[in-house]
Amino acid sequence: MEYQRPSYRLPRAHGPKVAVIGGGHGLSTMLRGLKQYTENLSAIVTVADDGGGSGMLRQDLGMLPPGDIRNCMEALANTEPVMRELLHYRFTDGALAGQSFGNLFLAALNGISTSFDIAVSRMSEVLAITGRVLPVTTADVQLEAEFENGASVVGESKIFYCKKQEDCRIKQVRLIPAHPKALPAAMAAIRDADMVVLGPGSLYTSIIPNLLVDGIVEAIQQSDGLKIFVCNVMTQEGETEGYTVSDHIAALFHHSVPGLFDLCLTNSSPIPKGVAARYAEEGAERIRCDTEACTKLGVEIVNRPIATVENGFVRHHPGHLARELILLHAERSVRIAGNRFDYRDDTYLVEDWKKEKR
Incomplete structure (x- = not known):
């Protein structure tokens, strides 16, 4: 005689362990669904960004770029609507024009923490995020692109413009310092x-x-x-x-x-x-x-x-x-x-x- 045991519904706490690797808005979009x-969930996030508000904080404070990591934490956050609104808020006037509150929040935590990854962990606790957000490295890295015609450029934010100017494909990219x-x-x-x-x-x-x-x-x-x-x-x-x-x-x-x-x-x-x-x-x-x-x-x-x-x-x-x-x-x-x-x-x-x- 055959029989079938009953089915059991398990909560998300018992869901599969998923590691996602990347950066930018694409990664945070996927996290919202997952x-x-x-x-x-573990989001492993690039720290090579040097443009926009992240680039400003990186240059002014010597910290790793917070933007992509902040986006992932916002996607995984379980907070009140007011906090979500605060994280998304961008200043419109003065020296902070264009800067997001979320970036500044992480910058402040970085200032009172012993390392950037600890600052990210502490912000994750404040936002009660689902899963973890992890910088891929705590090294201060720059991205260099080499094009098929031999030209090269250093700086993630400069690659777009250089590629348009050179009008050829990217041959490869490197991190500085390497490895x-x-x-x-x-x-x-x-x-x-x-x-x-x-x-x-x-x-x-x-x-x-x-x-x-x-x-x-x-x-x-x-x-x-x-x-x-x-x-x-x-x-x-x-x-x-x-x-x-x-x-x-x-x-x-x-x-x-x-x-x-x-x-x-x-x-x-x-x-x-x-x-x-x-x-x-x-x-x-x-x-x-x-x-x-x-x-x-x-x-x-x-x-x-x-x-x-x-x-x-x-x-x-x-x-x-x-x-x-x-x-x-x-x-x-x-x-x-x-x-x-x-x-x-x-x-x-x-x-x-x-x-x-x-």
Whole structure:
């Protein structure tokens, strides 16, 4: 006689351990969705930014850039509406014009803490964030880009303008000083993850800089978790004009090791013609998925509806992207102790296999 044990709904506290690696708005967007499925999140964030408000604080106070890290903490925060409004507030007048309160908050914590990563940890406690946000390194690094014509430029914020001027592809990027040491907690989070996600975000200025930090690539290789690259939906002006999906993958492998990941999640949602036309005016277009070339690189393409249009801009949809990542983990991960994972809403269901009663 066969029987089936009852199903159990487990809270997000028991969700999969997910390590996400990147920076910029793409990373924070994905985190907003993932926190609905699991509390076991670790965001490993680049610290190569030197533009905008972050660049000002970096220059004036000698601290690491707070912007990308602040964005991730805002995405994972569980705070009152007033605090969320404060974090987003940007000053409009005086010497602080353009600076965000969130950046200044982290700068103040950095001033009373013994290290930047401790300041980030303390701000995370204040905001009661879901999961952890970790700087990839505490070293003071600059990003250098070398172009195919031999030209080069130092400074993350200068790469866009230099690429437009040189009118050729980026050959490679480097960190100065080279080979900074990764934050031990970041490496541990990656090694211990059930799923490691690279991107989405700017290829050369948000994702790749993390791979140039000593210990990160090795930690990804040592992880037994599912490894996925989330490709952008559109090419990025001043960075990846004309790139296909395989071009993105090849660049990631060139700056790390071949086969760093074997799955790539791409978007299948349609882009309205009017929106596509506006992007074309700026030299950007939908990234073409050249599946055969990706297969030759050893990467399987998974095409899912994960994008949306907001105020005329194409963005990843937080909920749709997170759901597809969680489903991929459920489908591709090795079953442990006879359990099959089936994610529903903000919890996941553990359903025992049918067993023969003897």
